[in-house]
Amino acid sequence: MLTGYIEKTFLNVKVDEKDRDFLRFLWVDDIDGDNFKLEVYRFNRVVFGLNASPFLLNATIRHHIGKYADEDPRFFERMKNGFYVDDLVTVSETVKEALDIFQKAKKRMAEAGFCLCKWVTNDRGLREKYMQRKGRNGQ
Numbered sequence: 738m739l740t741g742y743i744e745k746t747f748l749n750v751k752v753d754e755k756d757r758d759f760l761r762f763l764w765v766d767d768i769d770g771d772n773f774k775l776e777v778y779r780f781n782r783v784v785f786g787l788n789a790s791p792f793l794l795n796a797t798i799r800h801h802i803g804k805y806a807d808e809d810p811r812f813f814e815r816m817k818n819g820f821y822v823d824d825l826v827t828v829s830e831t832v833k834e835a836l837d838i839f840q841k842a843k844k845r846m847a848e849a850g851f852c853l854c855k856w857v858t859n860d861r862g863l864r865e866k867y868m869q870r871k872g873r874n875g876q
Contacts, residue, residue, distance in 0.1 A: 738826070738827075738828050738858060738859045738860075739825075739826075739827050739828070739829065739835050739838060739839060739856070739857075739858045739863070740824065740825060740826050740827075740855075740856065740857045740858070741824075741825040741839075741842065741843075741853040741854065741855060741856045741857075742823060742824055742825070742853070742854060742855040743823040743824075743825075743846070743851045743852065743853060743854075744851075744852040744853075744854050744855075745852070746785075746794060746822070746823035746851075747782065747783040747784065747785045747790055747794060748782050748783075749782075749849075749850045749851055750782060750783040750793060750794055750797050751781065751782060751783075752780060752781055752782060752783060757779040757780065757781055758779060760779055760780040760784060761777055761778065761779050762777075762778055762779075762780070763775055763776070763777060763778075764776040764777075764778055791822050794822065794823065795820070795822070797849075798816070798820055798849075798851075799817060801845075801846070801848075801849040801851075802816040802817060802845070805845065809841070812838070812841055812842075812845075815827050815838060816842065825842065825853065832860055832862045832863045832866075835858065835860065835863050836863060836866060839856065839863075
């Protein structure tokens, strides 16, 4: 088994300019003063906590990994079925296959601006190879 996590998940997904008006919020400048000013801002990244955020993230991930559907169908299926919001969980038959998944997932998700980190595996050999390659911090 191999698991990973997308760092700063929702902040990696940009909101289209025309949709940002739906993500407005108010900000009070100098709330303690007598002449405070009310500012209107708009989020330009997907907001954590909105009911649509997991859908937007999933659609973004699927769009990105869809580029590999013809080139590497096995990878595409693993990634398509392996993500639950920002967590990746997948299994493999061999350590070699798991290491291949790890390397491809890390590289290909980085192409879309996603940093897969906090990798965990139940295979000691893979853990040792991973720690040798990436250092002790699991990044």
